[in-house]
Amino acid sequence: MKPTIPLLAVSFFAADVQAGAGPFLGIFLQSRGWTPDTIGTVMTLGAIVGMLVTVPAGALVDALYHRRAVVVGAGVLTIAAAGVIWISQRFWPITLAQTATAIAGTTMGPAMMGLTLGMSGRKNFDRQYGRNQVANHAGNIAAAVLSGALGWWLGIPYVFALGAAFGLACIVSVLLIPPRAVHRHFARGLAHTDEKEPSNVPADSLRMLLHCRPLLVLSLVLAAFSLGNSALLPLFSLAVAATHHQDASQITAANIVISQVVMLIAAVYASRAIRRWGFWWIILATLFTLPLRGFTAALLNTPWGILPVQIFDGLGSGLQGVAIPALVMHLLHGSGRVNLGQGAVKGVEAAGACLSPLLGGWLANRFGFPVAFMVLGSLAVVSLGVWIVLGSQIRQAFDTRRDELEQMADLDVSTLFPEADAHA
DSSP, X not given: OOTHHHHHHHHHHHHHHHHTTHHHHHHHHHHTTOOHHHHHHHHHHHHHHHHHTHHHHHHHHHHOSOTHHHHHHHHHHHHHHHHHHHHOOSHHHXXXXXXXXXXXXXXXHHHHHHHHHHHHTTTTHHHHHHHHHHHHHHHHHHHHHHHHHHHHHTOTHHHHHHHHHHHHHHHHHHHTSOGGGSOTTGGGTOOOOOTTSOOOOOSSOOHHHHTOHHHHHHHHHHHHHHHHHTTHHHHHHHHHHHHHTXXXXXXXXXXXXXXXXXXXXXXXXXXXHHHHHOHHXXXXXXXXXXXXXXXXXHHOOSXXXXXXXXXXHHHHHHHHHHHHHHHHHHHHTTSSOHHHHHHHHHHHHHHHHHHHHHHHHHHHHHHOHHHHHHHHHHTHHHHXXXXXXXXXXXXXXXXXXXXXXXXXXXXXXXXXXXXXXXHO
């Protein structure tokens, strides 16, 4: 069995680990009498902790030789969080559970990047990571369908039990990856083929990242985008459920399924699109999905409105899910801090994402859902402005590094990617 097969299984089951209780928690707490602003506060508190551990999580993946242990730890936290939500719906236990979920979801990003880079090498990273994302979106679809069915049949608390089951399956899957299948140096972006040779590159140095202006530009763009985008799914589910008096768990599941199907399709073609059009144009296209999504949600507050709203979400998130890690890898490969860089970018992005539920919940509570959707969608002006004005630095850095990367050693993965040799 190819070692990439259990890696795809990890990606599949990691879907629920990364998403956590997500919008279903908001529906569950609303049924227990919680107000939108209180729900937003709890989600924000958990997300803040998740944001703070993104950079240490990336540094941890760079430093550890046993990178599978990071995935095991994330699975354990997911199982524990599900148990806490099941037992108590008080403010602080729920906040603690959200904190554990946020930490688990945050660490999975750098862990999957490190495992993929250590197995596929630099040249085939985007191919394998694209496949990982396809499996991840398929896992999200399966989790959403099962969550909707469980919420309707047995009640929303069983959605959290499903999350615990996915966490356990994620642990089992990552333990099926042979330890030697993940190159200890390439997994952190060091072009050293000799695994016995120690590296003097520290895993926790941030100086290089602070001086990497392309990464700072990318981080700012993603933070502004996430500030507007992250709260739209749970808020739209709440708006449709409150207005049309329908089963909120089914509406939420439908929202997730539609976006994840589109994300899956986008991930299938993301690698080819990046190689043809380049990172700059692909990311620019994803930024336009936020205003389209926000204004559509404001104008179409109906059950059928979920279709265009979530199609826009799927296109943007599906392409970004492959393009962003591949771009970070391209900018930092050879430094030994690729996963740290991924964690740093995600940390700044998470700063916007963790404030999004708080902002969206406050706007919805004070001015109503349509105004909240329009304000959140309008935040795309910031991300588009920064990307258009300063994004040229990323294009220049990409061109500068292209020849440099070609001179670096890479892993022999011809057995994993025979099609790559066929096109060479």
